[in-house]
Amino acid sequence: MELIETTDTFTLSLTNKRDVVSTLPWFVPQAKYPPRPANVVVPLINGEMAFAAVYDAIDKARHSVEIISWGFDPSMRLKPPHGERLGDLLRRKATGQDGPAVQVRVLIWKNALANLGENNIIGDGLMGSGGTALGSGVGPTSAGGGSGGQAGFNDYGGKLDNSAGVQRDDDEARAYNRNWYTDLPPGLEFRTRDYNLADRTSITAQQIARRGLAGPAQTIALAAFASHHQKVILVDYESPEDAIGFVMGHNLLRNYWDTDAHEYHSEARLGFAPWQDLSCQVRGPVLYDLNENLMTAWDKAGSWWSRSADWPTKRKALTSDDFLAPAREHGQGVMAQICRTQSQENDRSILDAYRLAIGNGRVYLYFENQYFRYKEMADLIRQVRRKLKGGGWKRDFYVFVVTNVPDGHGRTNTYEMLAALGQGQRMPEYHRETERKPDPDAELRKDDLEGLNIHVATLKSWGTPHGQSEIDYKDIYVHSKLFLADDVFFTLGSANINVRSMETDSELNIACPSPSLTRQWREHLWRIHTGGEPRESIEDEFERWGKIIEDNAEYMSRGQPLIAPLIDFHDPGEKAWSAMD
Incomplete structure (x- = not known):
């Protein structure tokens, strides 16, 4: 993967001024959607904040509510533990129980084979019949699944034999979910989408063109199980004065709700594990692009006779400029661009946004992501350092990573990315085997990484299990998809740092060069992770992270409480037999 070369030229008028301010290029010129001015972006950190904002927007809707997501649970409560269920909220708005009826559209990815293992549409059953993937099951409230839960926490049961609820303590939700899909009012339309044969054939061809035949199993898997992973909500788009959107990392599932505290025990979390995740709320001209993406996806997922009749003429006539003035009423606007991975349209502008930002980085890069396993990105970081040092720029550079220790798939790719950054020792079973072989990259890697300071960390919660006295440690699952560069630029959305998100699955991010917002993201998140004010x-700050990580390792060895959630990334597991992403 190469740096993006920019060769833009422009003319300056010096009639009235003799000076000019220039900036590095942050926007992707070949993206489908151009950069737009005057957007108001509000960071939404963790589910308590994000889901409350979503609930309030939908609750106030007067015209329309549209949802694109990977996961959907109609029985979830956006304001737990006793708030209104999402399914009831959507039904209330669609039927006009407390005001004008609102058109509600919900679009979720569904692949019958993949969904046997990934229960992402809770309770829709076989062909929307409600219940398990095999059909409606036995009786209207039959659980059909186990009552376990992983590592002492609640969980969504497997799709094959679970009839619509979580594994424990919510029989009413099971019954609710089984029935929700079968009796929708006219103003509430639920659709699912997947990739057709032509799409999958195209993905296979694109992967072979990009990567050759070195990994046929992964190429086949990427095509067969490509997912629609975007997470976008639009409310009242038809009325620019009221219009609001959300670009999300969160899915509409109960286990995505948590607070910044990530408490070991949390009644409001309904028994689910601690969860770190990020979204944002947007107003302004980028809503035009979110709407175009939505309408295109909705029409493709529908029947041929419904496609042109679904959208009012007034809505289709709106332009991006119609959202300028309303956005200014809500705060200081910023330039922003909607970027996507959309393999059917050969759009990989999210990857290009990362390429530009990594090339522009001069002080630090911060990755907070569910996965960290796209080696080409590590190679690009090294390439940038090599070129900068070759040009005389020899200042130290800092990379901060917060991610998960992989639990199965993707371990080989995680190791390859870490090893490319000189961090292979964090996965000793892989590293031991690598060290036995000749390493032609060793000298170049050493030169590239000189002056490059890296922390790779994950997050832990700690507490005392019920009935026990000893401290226990549990992972805080990192589902975030955020990247920061130099307190100048951020991109956030649905895209993970892996091959699927960068090349094949459908994804959507917002990219924004804004010093104030980037700093806001960094300072809030680093306060959560380190338990103190960033320096x-x-x-x-790099030294402070190192001290926290070192101290926490000592406290864990003694069975003592941690000083903050931040701990060192270390994967002692056996080498996986498969390299699939």
Whole structure:
């Protein structure tokens, strides 16, 4: 993967001024959607904040509500533990129980084979019949699944034999979910989407063109199980004065709700594990692009006779400029661009946004992502450092990573990315085997990484299990998809740092060069992860992270409470037999 070369030229008028301010290029020129001005973006950190904002927007809707997501649970409560169920909220708005009836559209990915293992549409059953993937099951409230839960936490049961609820303590939700899909009012339309044969054939051809035949199993898997992974909500698009959107990492599933505290025990979390995730709320011209993406996806998922009749003429006539003035009423606007991975349209502008930002980085890069396993990105970081040092720029550079220790798939790719950054020792079973072989990259890697300071961390919660006295440690699952560069630029959305998100699955991010917003993201998140105020100097902050990680390792060895959630990334597991992503 190469740096994006920019060769834009422009003319300056010096009639009235003799100076000019220039900036590095942050926007992807070949993206489908151009950068738009005057957007108001509000960071939404963790489910408590994100889902409350979504609930309030839908609750106030006067015209329309549209949802695109990977996962959907109609029985979830956006404001737990006793708030209104999402399915009831959507039904209330669609039927006009407390005001004008609102058109509600919900579009979720569904692949019958993949969904046997990934229960992402809770309770829709076989062909929308309600219940398990095999059909409606036995009786209207039959659980059909186990009552276990992983590592002492609640969980969604497997799709094959679970009839619509979580594994424990919610029989009413099972019954609710089984019935929700079968009796929708006229103003509430639920659709699912997947890739057709032509799409999958195209993905296979694209992967072979990009990567050759070195990994045929992964190429086949990427095509066969490509998912629609975008997470976008639009409310009242037809009325620019009221219009609001959400670009999300969160799915509409109960286990995505948590607070910044990530408490070991949390009644509001309904027994689910601690969960770190990020979304944002947007107003302004980028809503035009979110709407275009939505309408295209909705029409493709529908029947041929419904496609042109679904959208009012007034809605289709709106332009991006119609959202300028309303956005200014809500705060200081920023330039922003909607980027996507959309393999059917050969759109990989999310990857290009990362390429530009990595090339522009001069002080630090921060990755907070569910996965960290796209080696080409590590190679690009090294390439940038090599070129900068070759040009005389020899300042130290800092990379901060917060991710998960992989639990199965993707371990080989995770190791390859870490090893490319000189961090292979974090996965010793892989690293031991690699060290036995000749390493032609060793000298170049050493030169590239000189002056490159890296922390790779994950997050832990700690507490005392019921009935026990000893401290226990549990992973805080990192589902975030955020990237920051130099307190200048951020991109956030649905895209993970792996091959699927960068090349094959459908994804949607917002990309934004905004010093104030980027700093806001960094300072809030680093307060959560480190338990203290971030320092002004990135060098000092890097040292502070190191001290926290070192101290926490000592406290864990003694069975003592941690000083903050931040711990060192270490994967002692056996080498996986498969390299699939």
